[in-house]
Amino acid sequence: MQVNGVPIADTFAEAFPMWAARAVITARNLGWAMEAARKMTGMATSVIGCGLEAGIEGPLADTPDGRPGVSVLLFATSKESLAKRLVDRVGQCVMTCPTTACFDGMTDGEEVRVGSVLRYFGDGFQSAKRLAGVRYCRVPVMDGEFLVSDRFHVTKGIGGGNFLILGETQDAALTAAEQAAAVMSGLPGIILPFPGGIVRSGSKVGSRYKGVVASTNDAYCPTLRRHTATALPDNVNAVYEIVLDGLSVAAIETAMATGISAACRAGVVAITAGNYGGKLGPYHLHLHRLLQGGQEVSA
16 A cells, blocks of 8 residues: 555554543633643653653634633543642643633543642632532632632543654655644644654663663664664665554544655655554554545555
8 A cells, every 4th residue: 555655554553541631721812821731731742751641632712711722632541640640730730820720621531630629729718619510619829710620521542543654864754744743733632742743762662671661662763773673674764653642543543544644755665653463552553444534545
């Protein structure tokens, strides 16, 4: 199979279950809402080292308080971990930001306490209100009050969707990766948690060193071609990975198909994906199958 003349490997991306939450941040203008969202998603690229994967889903035209807003998706490996990190990040990154409020962006799933924990910052001056059956906490702050949902819904999500771009040069691979990230960013129900949506330090499970859970994906490192069991053709000199998390398999597959099509351009030798033979996770996102859903594909 080829897309725009670029071979697509007959393989699959291996994804795994996660827990997901959506936070809706509003403020007096979109600039302040985005500032809080950027802080909230800081150091949230991988659960391997950050304990959380998070990203900005996109701006919102319709918000609970009618103000400009932005949606943030957050993913963790357990409900308990996600609940703790929601409290930490809403408290430290949203409540601290001028004029903001923070709302639960989901209506289904299990509930975890967020506002009902943060309200104690009010030191006895906090209050609560219930609108349309939903409870909110009001925390006094120095520019007025911080309004936050008492509870947030968390639901099953998916982490680890991915594809690899093999380029003749670093410039060619990076340009293709930038194009892929650009068309995928803002699609509903997914995030690209890494810087600019692109990963240069792709990893494999395990290491020769005790206690290290992940290490460099040496099979795809061009400089290690002569020192390891390489997966790279001789004309590949740079590889970038696009990693995404999503609320559903369908959302991830749509985003991957869109991104792969955008990445297939001059200087790209092939597109493949990372998997561990099905041992890492139960979601197997087959590249050929997802690309056949309306993409410009030639066999």
